[in-house]
Amino acid sequence: MATGQHEIGRFVTSRDRHPVCVDDGDFSDMAAAESGAIGRSLKRLEDGRLLRGEAQFVDDLRPERCLHVSLLRSPVASGRLAGVDTSATLAAPGVVAVFTAADLVGSCRPLAVHLTTPGAVSPERPILATDRVRFVGEMIAAVVADSRYLAADAVELISPDIEHLPAVVTFEDAVAESAPVVHEAVPENIYYLGHRSYGKVEDAFERADVIVEGEVTHPRVAAAPIECRGVVASPDGDGGVVVWTSTQVPHIAADAIAECLGLERSKVRVVAADIGGAFGVKAQVYPEEILLAWIARRAGTAVKWIETRSEHMQAASHARDQNVKFSAAVRGDGRVLGLRATIFSSIGAYGIRPFGPLLDPLGTAGLMTGPYDIRDYEYDTYAVATNKSPEGPYRGVGMVTAVLAHERLMDLVAARLSLDPAEVRRVNFVRPEQMPYISVTKHPYESGDYAAALESALIAFGYADARREQKTARAEGRLVGIGIGSYVEYTGAGSSTFRGRGMEDIPGTDTARAWLAGDGRVHVQTSCPVIGQGAHTTLAQVAAAALGISPDLVVVEQTDTAQVGGGTGSFMSRGSVTAATSTFRAAGLLREAILEAASEQLRQPIDQVSLDGSTLSKLDGGLDVSVTYDAAQASHPYATHACMVEVDTATGAVQVLRYVVAEDCGVLINPMIVEGQVVGGVAQAVGAALMEEVAYGAEGGLRSGTFLDYLIPSVGEVPLVEIEHLVTPSTVHELGTKGVGEGGIIGGTAAIANAVADALSMSDVTLPLTPDRLFALMR
Numbered sequence: 206m207a208t209g210q211h212e213i214g215r216f217v218t219s220r221d222r223h224p225v226c227v228d229d230g231d232f233s234d235m236a237a238a239e240s241g242a243i244g245r246s247l248k249r250l251e252d253g254r255l256l257r258g259e260a261q262f263v264d265d266l267r268p269e270r271c272l273h274v275s276l277l278r279s280p281v282a283s284g285r286l287a288g289v290d291t292s293a294t295l296a297a298p299g300v301v302a303v304f305t306a307a308d309l310v311g312s313c314r315p316l317a318v319h320l321t322t323p324g325a326v327s328p329e330r331p332i333l334a335t336d337r338v339r340f341v342g343e344m345i346a347a348v349v350a351d352s353r354y355l356a357a358d359a360v361e362l363i364s365p366d367i368e369h370l371p372a373v374v375t376f377e378d379a380v381a382e383s384a385p386v387v388h389e390a391v392p393e394n395i396y397y398l399g400h401r402s403y404g405k406v407e408d409a410f411e412r413a414d415v416i417v418e419g420e421v422t423h424p425r426v427a428a429a430p431i432e433c434r435g436v437v438a439s440p441d442g443d444g445g446v447v448v449w450t451s452t453q454v455p456h457i458a459a460d461a462i463a464e465c466l467g468l469e470r471s472k473v474r475v476v477a478a479d480i481g482g483a484f485g486v487k488a489q490v491y492p493e494e495i496l497l498a499w500i501a502r503r504a505g506t507a508v509k510w511i512e513t514r515s516e517h518m519q520a521a522s523h524a525r526d527q528n529v530k531f532s533a534a535v536r537g538d539g540r541v542l543g544l545r546a547t548i549f550s551s552i553g554a555y556g557i558r559p560f561g562p563l564l565d566p567l568g569t570a571g572l573m574t575g576p577y578d579i580r581d582y583e584y585d586t587y588a589v590a591t592n593k594s595p596e597g598p599y600r601g602v603g604m605v606t607a608v609l610a611h612e613r614l615m616d617l618v619a620a621r622l623s624l625d626p627a628e629v630r631r632v633n634f635v636r637p638e639q640m641p642y643i644s645v646t647k648h649p650y651e652s653g654d655y656a657a658a659l660e661s662a663l664i665a666f667g668y669a670d671a672r673r674e675q676k677t678a679r680a681e682g683r684l685v686g687i688g689i690g691s692y693v694e695y696t697g698a699g700s701s702t703f704r705g706r707g708m709e710d711i712p713g714t715d716t717a718r719a720w721l722a723g724d725g726r727v728h729v730q731t732s733c734p735v736i737g738q739g740a741h742t743t744l745a746q747v748a749a750a751a752l753g754i755s756p757d758l759v760v761v762e763q764t765d766t767a768q769v770g771g772g773t774g775s776f777m778s779r780g781s782v783t784a785a786t787s788t789f790r791a792a793g794l795l796r797e798a799i800l801e802a803a804s805e806q807l808r809q810p811i812d813q814v815s816l817d818g819s820t821l822s823k824l825d826g827g828l829d830v831s832v833t834y835d836a837a838q839a840s841h842p843y844a845t846h847a848c849m850v851e852v853d854t855a856t857g858a859v860q861v862l863r864y865v866v867a868e869d870c871g872v873l874i875n876p877m878i879v880e881g882q883v884v885g886g887v888a889q890a891v892g893a894a895l896m897e898e899v900a901y902g903a904e905g906g907l908r909s910g911t912f913l914d915y916l917i918p919s920v921g922e923v924p925l926v927e928i929e930h931l932v933t934p935s936t937v938h939e940l941g942t943k944g945v946g947e948g949g950i951i952g953g954t955a956a957i958a959n960a961v962a963d964a965l966s967m968s969d970v971t972l973p974l975t976p977d978r979l980f981a982l983m984r
Contacts, residue, residue, distance in 0.1 A: 282905020409543025432481025522597025568603015686964025697782025732772020886949015
């Protein structure tokens with residue numbers, strides 16, 4: 206096992222419910238490969254239940270005597286809240302109660318983020334607006350009624366008294382002289398300013414043959430999962446509360462609920478319901494989760510809130526909203542000697558729990574050098590407060606914009622020096638013999654061959670023929686472009702990473718519990734809830750590999766904080782890294798316990814007892830093991846994307862003609878699920894590059910509140926994706942997996958943008974590259 210990993214284990218039987226420490230042994234010799242469970246394209250075990258309508262999403266929950274909650278949200282981006290008249294609402298049919306901020310005083314604290322990051326500011330977020338509203342969609346009041354429809358009707362009768370104030374909407378607004386401040390307690394709108402310099406940047410620029418400059422802008426986007434958010438809360442026993450929520454971070458949510466309500470942590474139970482997509486937007490704690498827990502305890506009965514799509518577009522966190530300006534010192538052969546970057550990230554009106562304002566500002570700055578051997582680098586990164594919905598995680602946090610920037614740089618270098626874009630990448634890649642490689646920003650790349658991924662993608666793409674095809678098309682007056690996107694990302698980080706970032710609300714560990722249940726099957730829960738990515742299947746395969754049984758004998762349950770030990774949750778591609786590793790180790794220990802128990806019952810030496818699946822039903826059950834895994838460092842998957850596009854000269858519309866991905870996510874647990882993750886990410890890359898933008902007006906009004914205004918790709922816009930797999934196992938843990946959930950959008954956004962830029966000979970790029978923008982460029 207890699208140095209620096211920490212193991213916390215317990216073994217519990219039905220006769221002894223007291224945890225017993227398990228020594229941190231060599232887990233690499235467990236019966237992993239013997240069953241053949243890992244590496245198979247097993248059909249998803251969860252799909253039958255989902256297709257039969259047997260899933261239990263939050264809106265499927267029907268507690269007895271459940272009341273329904275509807276929320277009044279601010280219609281303005283910035284304003285002084287003088288009062289809230291609820292008299293007409295209280296008289297409305299079916300209304301049980303109406304709550305405003307005044308009702309919460311003394312019994313519900315604001316939502317706080319705990320940071321130790323030098324220079325970071327994250328003002329507390331009120332659960333209901335007190336004397337100020339700071340973005341369209343901020344909660345002002347809650348109506349509790351007998352039905353969802355009566356609650357929604359009654360909300361319309363509330364009359365808030367709001368004095369409009371100037372709104373801060375753009376980066377320019379935020380940093381302008383005498384700009385209005387988003388929070389009066391903070392004297393300016395810069396909530397984090399990070400400056401770092403590595404190596405000898407000045408010397409690198411003095412030695413350069415050319416200086417190449419560029420700029421990229423990634424707009425604000427929305428994750429837009431099929432299922433919006435939802436919460437059901439119910440009082441539980443002696444002053445406690447149970448919360449069912451569509452969340453990626455149930456343990457982090459439970460911590461926040463306990464803190465805000467002033468409860469002991471043991472009094473709060475959070476259960477992750479089935480989740481209809483998340484992509485990061487559910488990887489944080491929202492005020493609605495706190496509020497529903499508070500109302501349930503106040504009302505003494507279960508309460509339910511289901512988010513509408515328009516609410517989701519207003520008040521669920523958005524992402525990206527970044528601008529990067531870069532300048533590179535470049536040698537005549539295309540080698541980048543030094544790099545400077547200035548990064549602006551709009552974090553909206555509040556930092557979010559558990560990340561504060563640091564997600565994109567730190568993520569983008571730290572990965573600007575990407576898979577390239579650049580040792581002289583400096584950056585300034587700003588987290589800018591604006592009167593918009595808070596910015597949060599979305600697939601490829603920080604990395605999408607970083608890769609967009611460094612891949613534009615590679616293409617701009619090629620154009621400036623009349624070199625092939627692929628050759629510029631070859632000259633700059635970190636070489637395999639340099640592995641393990643510590644990047645200039647201290648990312649420890651454990652293994653990989655970036656040039657091999659490039660070559661694999663170019664061969665599958667038919668790169669030389671594609672360039673000749675492009676030349677012919679251009680001679681015919683057609684605007685055809687070819688784009689490459691090479692990247693490395695970080696996944697599945699442990700506690701040391703989050704401590705280093707100063708994010709105290711994130712433990713960094715994950716726990717798996719495996720037990721032999723009365724049905725004769727092995728049941729598994731982890732602290733990483735299943736969010737639609739096929740983890741019911743992949744974790745069953747991992748457990749089966751450790752146990753030496755069929756995956757059909759493993760039942761993966763959704764996360765319940767009362768049933769599984771603490772952990773971080775499902776983000777940062779943790780499923781196949783931290784959740785899988787803890788599952789593998791717990792299942793391996795369970796295997797040992799089963800064999801010991803079988804040996805005792807059968808009165809046979811343990812070396813004469815084996816596990817073939819049928820043995821499980823002959824045991825009494827009660828064997829129960831938990832393992833908490835703390836990764837010594839992040840893992841680092843990588844890929845190269847290559848695509849060809851054509852821009853319609855008459856309309857500016859972009860068609861993706863060909864698309865290839867050569868990826869290395871380490872060991873593949875289930876190749877079919879891996880390919881689904883890659884294709885899904887590419888689909889979202891099409892949206893990010895060509896279609897999607899959360900748009901605000903000059904006064905902070907939301908202009909893209911429905912899918913009529915916020916366009917997402919359909920099957921007609923998403924290309925067929927050819928995928929090539931490379932396998933360089935991670936050395937961080939014994940499974941060798943690296944994570945695959947985010948790479949499709951990370952590499953895809955840059956590849957598509959580069960292809961369009963190639964077709965139109967663009968320099969700076971502002972996404973999305975919509976037909977109207979491109980048509981204007983062609984005129």
